[in-house]
Amino acid sequence: MDFPLPTECVEDVISNLEINRDLFSALMVNREWCKFAVPILWKNPFDNNNRENHCKKVIMRTYLSCLDQRSKLFLESNGVDLSCTSSSTAFDYASYLNYLSTTSLKFRIQQYMFPQAGFCGSMLNEHQKTSNQIKLIFTILCKHFISRSVELKYIEFSDFGFDPLNVYSIPFATFEGANRSLANLQIFCFHGIPGKSNNAKTFVSMSNVCKNISHLEITLSTLDEAKGLASLISVQNHLEHFKLVSDTRFTLIDDDIFGAIFRSLATQSNTFRSIFLQNVSFTNVDFKSLAEFGKCKALRSMTFIECEEIQEKTFNAISNAFPLLEHVFYVSGPSEVPSQSFCEIFKTAQLNIKSVSFDVEVFGLIEIITKFCTKLEDISVNSIDPTEIILILSNCKELKYINFRGEGGIDANDIFIGMARSISPNLEILSLNMSFTNPWIFSPESLKIFLDSCKNTLKIFKIYHYNAPFNIRDLEDARIKTMNEEHFNVIRQSGITFHMDSDIWPRNTNIITTIDIPENIEENQ
Numbered sequence: 370m371d372f373p374l375p376t377e378c379v380e381d382v383i384s385n386l387e388i389n390r391d392l393f394s395a396l397m398v399n400r401e402w403c404k405f406a407v408p409i410l411w412k413n414p415f416d417n418n419n420r421e422n423h424c425k426k427v428i429m430r431t432y433l434s435c436l437d438q439r440s441k442l443f444l445e446s447n448g449v450d451l452s453c454t455s456s457s458t459a460f461d462y463a464s465y466l467n468y469l470s471t472t473s474l475k476f477r478i479q480q481y482m483f484p485q486a487g488f489c490g491s492m493l494n495e496h497q498k499t500s501n502q503i504k505l506i507f508t509i510l511c512k513h514f515i516s517r518s519v520e521l522k523y524i525e526f527s528d529f530g531f532d533p534l535n536v537y538s539i540p541f542a543t544f545e546g547a548n549r550s551l552a553n554l555q556i557f558c559f560h561g562i563p564g565k566s567n568n569a570k571t572f573v574s575m576s577n578v579c580k581n582i583s584h585l586e587i588t589l590s591t592l593d594e595a596k597g598l599a600s601l602i603s604v605q606n607h608l609e610h611f612k613l614v615s616d617t618r619f620t621l622i623d624d625d626i627f628g629a630i631f632r633s634l635a636t637q638s639n640t641f642r643s644i645f646l647q648n649v650s651f652t653n654v655d656f657k658s659l660a661e662f663g664k665c666k667a668l669r670s671m672t673f674i675e676c677e678e679i680q681e682k683t684f685n686a687i688s689n690a691f692p693l694l695e696h697v698f699y700v701s702g703p704s705e706v707p708s709q710s711f712c713e714i715f716k717t718a719q720l721n722i723k724s725v726s727f728d729v730e731v732f733g734l735i736e737i738i739t740k741f742c743t744k745l746e747d748i749s750v751n752s753i754d755p756t757e758i759i760l761i762l763s764n765c766k767e768l769k770y771i772n773f774r775g776e777g778g779i780d781a782n783d784i785f786i787g788m789a790r791s792i793s794p795n796l797e798i799l800s801l802n803m804s805f806t807n808p809w810i811f812s813p814e815s816l817k818i819f820l821d822s823c824k825n826t827l828k829i830f831k832i833y834h835y836n837a838p839f840n841i842r843d844l845e846d847a848r849i850k851t852m853n854e855e856h857f858n859v860i861r862q863s864g865i866t867f868h869m870d871s872d873i874w875p876r877n878t879n880i881i882t883t884i885d886i887p888e889n890i891e892e893n894q
Contacts, residue, residue, distance in 0.1 A: 407460050407462075407465070408465040411460075411462045411465040411466065412465050412466060412467040412468065413466075413467060413468040414428050414462075414466070415428070415468070415469070415470050415473035415474060415477065416468065416473075428477055429477050429478060429480070429481035430453055430454055430481070431458065431462055432462065432463065432510055432513070433451060433454045433481075433506075433510075434454040434455040434456070434457070434458050435458050435461065435462055435463055435513065435517075436509065436510075436513060440509050440513070441454070443505075443509070444502075444505060444506065444509065447501070447502060447505055448502060449502050449505065449506060461517060463513050463514050463517035463518055464517045464518060464519050465518075465519070466514050466517075466518045466521065467518070467520060467521060467522045467523065468521075468522065468523040469511075469514060469521060469523065469524050469525070470524075470525045470527075471507075471511075471524075471525060471526050471527060472525065472527050474507065474510065474511075475503070475507060478503050478506050478507060478510075479503065481506075482499060482502065482503060482506075507539070508539055511539060511541060511544070512544050512545070514550075515541060515544040515545070515546050515547050515550050515551070516544060516545050516546035516550070517546070517550075518546075518550040519549075519550070520550065520552075520553050521550050521551055521553075521554055522553065522554065522555045522556065523554075523555065523556040523558075524541075524551075524554060524556070524557055524558070525556075525558040525559075526541075526558065526559045526560065526571075527558070527559075527560040540570075540571075540574060541571075541574075541575075542571070542574040542575045542577065542578050542579070543574055547578050548578050551575075551578045551579050552578065552579070552580075552581065553581050554579045554581065554582055555581065555582060555583050555584060556582070556583070556584040556586075557575070557579065557582050557584070557585055557586070558585075558586040558587075559571070559572075559586070559587050559588065560586075560587075560588040560614075568594050568597065569591070569593035569594045569596065569597035570597065571597070572594065572597030572598045572600065572601045573597045573600055573601070575601055576597075576600045576601040576603075576604045579601070579605075580604050580605055580606055581605070581606055581607065582601075582605050582608060583607060583608060583609045583610065583640075584609065584610040584611075585601075585602070585608065585610070585611045585612065586611075586612040587612070587613055587614070588614045588615075588616065589613060589614070589615050589616065589626070590615075590616045591626075592626050595626045595627060595629055595630055596629055598630060598633075599629040599630050599632070599633035600633070602630065602633040602634060602636070602637065603633045603636045605636075605637060607637070607639075607640040608634075608637040608640060608641055609637075609640050609641060609642045609643070610642060610643045610645075611634065611641070611643070611644050611645070612644075612645040612647075613627075613630065613644075613645070613646050613647070613649060614647040614648060615627075615646075615647065615648040615649045615650065616648070625653040625654060625655070625658070626650070626653070627649055627650070627651070627654050627658075628653065628654045628655060628658035629658075631654060631658045631659055631661060631662040632658050632661045632662070634661075634662050634665060635661040635662055635664045635665065637665065638664040638665045638666060638667070639667065640667065641665040641667060641668060642667060642668065642669045642670065643668070643669055643670035643671075643672075643696075644668065644670070644671055644672070645670075645672040645674075646672065646673050646674065646676055647674035647675060647676070648674070648675055648676065648677075648702075649673075649676045649677070650676070650677040650678055651676065651677065651678045651679045651680065651683060651684075652677065652678040654683060655683065656682070656683050656685075656686045657686075659683060659684065659686035659687050660686040660687070662686075662687060662690075663686060663687040663690030663691075664690075665690070665691070666690070666691065666692065666693065667693060668690075668691045668693065668694055669693060669694060669695045669696065670694075670695060670696040670697075670698075671691075671694065671696070671697050671698070672696075672697075672698040672699075673698070673699045673700065673702075674698075674700045674702075675700055675701070675702040675703075676702045677702050677703055677704055678704050679702075679704060679706070679707050680704075680707065681707040681708075681709055681710055684707040684710040685707070685709070685710045685713075687710070687714070688709075688710040688711075688713035688714055688717070689713060689714075689717045690714075690717070691714065691717060691718060692717055692718060692719075692721070693718065693721055694714065694717070694718035694721060694722065695718070695721055695722060695723045695724070696722075696723060696724045696725075697711070697714070697715075697722070697724070697725050697726070698724075698726045699711075699726065699727045699728065699729075700728050701727075701728055701729045706727070706729060706731050708731045708732040708733060708734065709733075711731055711734065712731075712733050712734060712737045715734070715737050715738055715741060715742055716737055716741050718742070719741045719742060720741075720742065720743065720744045721744070722738070722741075722742040722744070722745055723744065723745065723746050723747065724745070724746060724747035724748070725738060725742070725745065725747070725748050725749070725750065726747075726748070726749040726750075726772075727749070727750055727751065728749075728751070729751055730750075730751040730752060730753060731750075731751075734750065735750060735752060735757045735760060735761060736760075738761070738765070739760050739761055739763070739764035739765065740764070742765070743764050743765050743766070743767075744765075744767055745765040745767065745768060746767055746768060746769045746770070746795075747768075747769060747770045747771075748761060748765070748768065748770070748771050748772070749771075749772035749773075750772075750773060750774070751774040751775075752773070752774070752775055752776075753775075753776050754775070754776075755773075755775035755776060755779055755781065755784055755809070756784060756787070757775075758771070758773045758775065758784065758788065759784065759787040759788055759791050761773075762788055762791040762792055762793055762796075763791040765793065766793050766794065766795070767793065767795055768793040768795060768796050769793075769795050769796060769797045769798070770796075770797065770798045770800075771796065771798070771799055771800070772800040772802070773799075773800070773801055773802065774801075774802035774803075774835075775801075775802070775803065775809070776804075777803050777804030777806075777807035777808055777809065778804065778807035778808075778809075778810075779809055779810065780810050780811075781809035781810060781811040781815075782810075782811050782812055782815040783815075784809075784811070785811050785815040785816055785818065785819040786815055786818055786819070788819050788822075789818045789819040789821070789822035789823070790822070792819075792822050792823045792826070792827075793826075794826055795826065796823060796826055796827055797826065797827065797828045797829065798827075798828065798829045798830075798831070799823075799827060799829075799830050799831070800831040800832075800833065801831070801832050801833070802832075802833045802834075802835060803832065803833075803834060803835075803851070804834065804835065804836055805834035805835060805836055805837035805838070805849070805871050805872070805873070806836065806837075806838065808834060808849075808850060808851040809851065813853075813855040813856050813858075813859045816856055816859050816860075817859045817862075817863075820859060820860065820863040820865060821863070823865075824863050824864060824865060827865050828865065828866060829865070829866045829867075829868070830860070830865050830866070830867050830868075831867070831868045831869070831870075832851060832852075832868075832869045832870075833869075833870055833871065833872075834849060834851070834869075834870070834871035834872070834873075835871070835872055836872070837871045837872050837873035838873075849869065849871060849884070851869070852869070852884075857884070857886060860886050861886055861887075866886070866887070867884070867885065867886040868883070868884070868885050868886075869883065869884040869885075870883045870884075
């Protein structure tokens with residue numbers, strides 16, 4: 370006797386299947402199972418990680434079959450072959466779409482147009498013969514997605530200069546149905562071709578329909594784009610995360626490109642959680658603009674990658690602004706680090722600070738952190754005083770990871786013994802960075818004292834050597850002199866995983882550039 374599952378049970382079972390062969394198999398059980406599996410499979414059909422290989426080939430054919438007769442006739446009149454498509458489909462597949470990547474969509478169109486060609490072949494054909502056809506298919510499908518999708522949650526626009534398909538000239542936000550399908554857009558990623566596209570109009574048009582974005586990731590080139598982006602930010606109801614990458618070649622010295630963006634972020638003060646800035650120039654960002662940004666009291670994370678002209682007198686505007694800050698990541702640019710302001714930032718956040726990373730030395734940083742930020746769990750710092758690693762371990766007892774770069778050529782025996790006496794009970798990974806030609810000097814005995822003190826907690830111990838001589842030919846010059854076999858035996862006896870490497874280049878098969886203990890562990894562990 371047949372005992373069918375209740376509809377609620379079927380829906381629950383299918384919704385908990387991973388998007389792999391199991392979910393594809395659910396399509397074949399019966400129509401009811403198919404009805405629940407199809408929306409899940411087609412909410413993100415362009416995700417390469419979640420598609421069976423044999424199904425990737427039918428994605429474009431299925432979507433083209435869903436088009437209305439007028440759109441099909443238009444494509445055919447422009448030379449697009451639709452002979453493999455169907456006159457109708459069992460489901461309105463575009464209505465289930467939640468995630469749209471223009472890069473993936475373009476690639477699928479190329480596969481459809483040139484099923485036998487590799488990537489390079491399809492690109493060549495596109496440039497020579499069919500760029501217009503591909504753009505027509507792209508535009509019509511985007512219109513179809515926006516008009517039919519119930520809710521788009523993620524959109525990624527990018528071209529990265531691969532081809533002349535300029536997706537930015539396509540007015541997505543003005544298509545029929547945009548007010549509905551884009552109303553709850555959550556993640557918006559936009560990466561233009563530097564110097565070849567002005568996205569200001571796109572940002573402005575998106576601001577008319579998208580007011581619930583929580584995550585923005587933008588590549589910026591011009592002042593007009595900055596103003597358009599500021600308008601998009603200002604209308605959001607709950608922006609939480611913002612990543613901005615600047616094409617600095619287009620930063621105009623006399624224009625405040627980024628001030629308007631900082632001011633617009635102040636409108637999101639109740640919800641804004643993290644900011645990521647790369648290649649951003651603070652040259653003309655004034656104190657007032659940063660002070661406005663300082664209203665974002667809920668900020669938890671700050672990342673600066675190779676930003677320019679971060680002046681102490683300007684950056685001081687946010688030195689006391691973020692009491693809930695947890696994470697700070699800094700990669701140095703061409704200008705000095707505003708050390709005093711960063712120290713004040715950490716004094717303000719105090720015990721909320723969980724992770725800190727600076728690739729250059731910041732004057733006074735370690736003293737401030739070990740005094741005020743003792744709940745720290747993750748730290749990567751530089752210091753001309755290697756004994757400061759003991760200060761960190763002594764005061765930050767919740768540390769799980771420490772990456773420390775100290776001056777080379779020192780007798781480090783006392784440092785290892787001092788670390789043994791101060792070890793954090795939660796420390797899992799210790800990474801030491803030292804000079805290749807002038808490394809730390811320590812005995813197997815002091816190393817054993819340290820490893821014995823942390824063998825119940827430390828899982829991975831790493832040593833990395835920087836400033837290796839370039840283009841080494843003599844094997845003796847390439848030998849890492851930090852340790853010998855006695856040291857390695859101490860590590861083996863401890864049972865702690867060890868990895869030692871250097872920036873020696875070029876890699877030579879006759880030169881041992883890495884040492885792993887146990888010897889069979891992955892180099893990138």
